[in-house]
Amino acid sequence: MKTNPSSFEQIWQAVQNGQNFFVAGHLNPDGDSLGCTLAVCSLLERLGKTAYAYASPAIGTDLLFLPGLEKIHVSELPPKPQFDTVILLECSDRKRGGDLESVLQNAKTLVNIDHHLVSDAYGNVNHIDSAASSTAEIIFQLFEASPDSLLPTPDEATCLYTGLVTDTGRFLHTNTTAEALRVASALVALGADVNKINQVIYFTKSYTELKLLGRALEKMHLLFQNKYSEIVLTQADFEPLNAVPSQTQGIVSQPTMIPGVEVSALIKEEPDKVSVNLRSRNHIDVSSIAQKFGGGGHARAAGFKVTGKPVQTVAQELAETVREVLAHAKH
Ligand SMILES: [Mn+2]
Numbered sequence: 001m002k003t004n005p006s007s008f009e010q011i012w013q014a015v016q017n018g019q020n021f022f023v024a025g026h027l028n029p030d031g032d033s034l035g036c037t038l039a040v041c042s043l044l045e046r047l048g049k050t051a052y053a054y055a056s057p058a059i060g061t062d063l064l065f066l067p068g069l070e071k072i073h074v075s076e077l078p079p080k081p082q083f084d085t086v087i088l089l090e091c092s093d094r095k096r097g098g099d100l101e102s103v104l105q106n107a108k109t110l111v112n113i114d115h116h117l118v119s120d121a122y123g124n125v126n127h128i129d130s131a132a133s134s135t136a137e138i139i140f141q142l143f144e145a146s147p148d149s150l151l152p153t154p155d156e157a158t159c160l161y162t163g164l165v166t167d168t169g170r171f172l173h174t175n176t177t178a179e180a181l182r183v184a185s186a187l188v189a190l191g192a193d194v195n196k197i198n199q200v201i202y203f204t205k206s207y208t209e210l211k212l213l214g215r216a217l218e219k220m221h222l223l224f225q226n227k228y229s230e231i232v233l234t235q236a237d238f239e240p241l242n243a244v245p246s247q248t249q250g251i252v253s254q255p256t257m258i259p260g261v262e263v264s265a266l267i268k269e270e271p272d273k274v275s276v277n278l279r280s281r282n283h284i285d286v287s288s289i290a291q292k293f294g295g296g297g298h299a300r301a302a303g304f305k306v307t308g309k310p311v312q313t314v315a316q317e318l319a320e321t322v323r324e325v326l327a328h329a330k331h
Contacts, residue, residue, distance in 0.1 A: 007127040008145035014109045014125050015047065018085030022107070024054040024097040025090045025135075028246075031063060031166030031201070035159040036089045036113075036135045038068045042156050043143075052083065056098040060246060065200045066162060067155035077103065087111045090135050092119040092296055113138055117287050117298055133173075133180035136163025140183045154191030161192035162201070169253070170202065173300060212243045216251045216266070227262045228322050229255030232315050234269040245270045252277040262329070263289075263322050269311040276318060277303045284329060289321055 023040050025033025034055060041051040053068075056075040063069070077100075086107040091097045092114055094104060104110060112123030115132040132138045140160055143150055152160060164184050168176045171184070188194055205213075212233075220231045231251065238244065245268045252266035262284050266277040276293070278286035280300050287302040295304020306314050 007125060008142055010125040011111055011113070011127060011142060012145070012147055014085055014111050015044070015049070018109060019049055020082065020084050021049055021051040022054065022081065022083035022086045022100075022103050023051055024056075024086075024088060024100065026092075026096045027056055027098050029055045029059065029063075032134045032136055032163035033090045034059065034063050034066055034069075034072070035161075035163035035166075036139050037072070038066055039136070039139055039152065039156040039159040040087060040089065041071060042068055042153065042159070043150070046150075046153075052078070054097070054100075058246075060249075062201050062204065062249075063162070065196060067158055081106055083107050085109045085111065087113065088123070089113050089139075090116070092116040094120070094122045113142075116296065118291070118296060131177075133175040133177060134163045134167035136160040136167070137180055137183045139163075140187065152187065152190050154193070157187040157190040157192035158197065161187040161194065162197050165197060166201065175298070175300075206247070208241050208243045209247045209249075211241050212237075212247055213251055213254075215241070216248065217254065220255055222255075222258075222261065223319060224323055224326055226258070226260045227326050228319065229258065229261050229264040230267065230315065230319065231255070231265065232267045232269075232311060234311055235271070245275065248277075252279050255279075256281045262326065265315075265318060265322070267311060267315050267318065273305050273307045274309060274311045274314045275303065275305045276314065277301075284325060289318075289325060292321055293318070 021044050023037050025037045037053050041053040044051040053072045055072050059074060081103040083103060086103060088097055110123040112126045113135060114128050115130055115135050115138060117130045119128045129138055143152055168180055215237050216231050216233060220229055222229055248266060252264055255261050255264040256279050262281050264279045268275050278290055280286045285299045287297045287299055290297050290302035290304045293304040297303055
């Protein structure tokens, strides 16, 4: 779905009309969510506005290098929020950013900027472009559409490049379009600190994370003519390593390197829920699988969370769904 291009004009109108902004991405913010939140807040401040940057519930250690990160209010809302304009980034529905109702209810204008495949037009202004690789790509296009020909500063470019490089999997996923590379090139020209981003995000892993990767690969097994890879990590896997479920980044993509594997699932038993990450290699839309379990995402990367069910039950129900999807796939 692509909203009409005049939505950039409407966003700039909202920016012009607003004074006191609240900006947030989705829960458990990734590089795109945080990078865009910081770039947009920095831009608003340059325009003489006040901007309250928000993220919840925590920020991953690999993103702490982002310029301006200290400005983010982590899980902290003012007691009586009085923002005239709210900008939600990466939120496919108005609840994706967390419990922000107290913020949303008082705002005059809600701007929704997103690139997810299934996304509600819940804002007064919506820019939803599922063809965009990342929200960072859209924010760069927004800069280009600015009435005053504004350009990202080097710090803003670093934030946006982080969104672009993480959402495209280092420019390896199928969303690495010519437009994504054009925007990346422009951001590098504007001073994005590519070397730092690569060092921190891609060439740094803790001992615990590497041991957890080893444990996960040991537990990987293939089902359904080796088209489905399943990895189940329980508390018994995390505890001996003193690891936490958020230290599993990147693991779910590993099995898709095996020729023939179409869907990869990483199923994690967390203290209060089961969380599932899904990846697909070529043609299975895993966001539609995730939606069946109340989650969402993109065609090649999606996820969901389940509460009140044992991890093995979730794994079984998911396997059953994947089996049906593979059986009905045309390839
Ligand atoms: Mn994104």
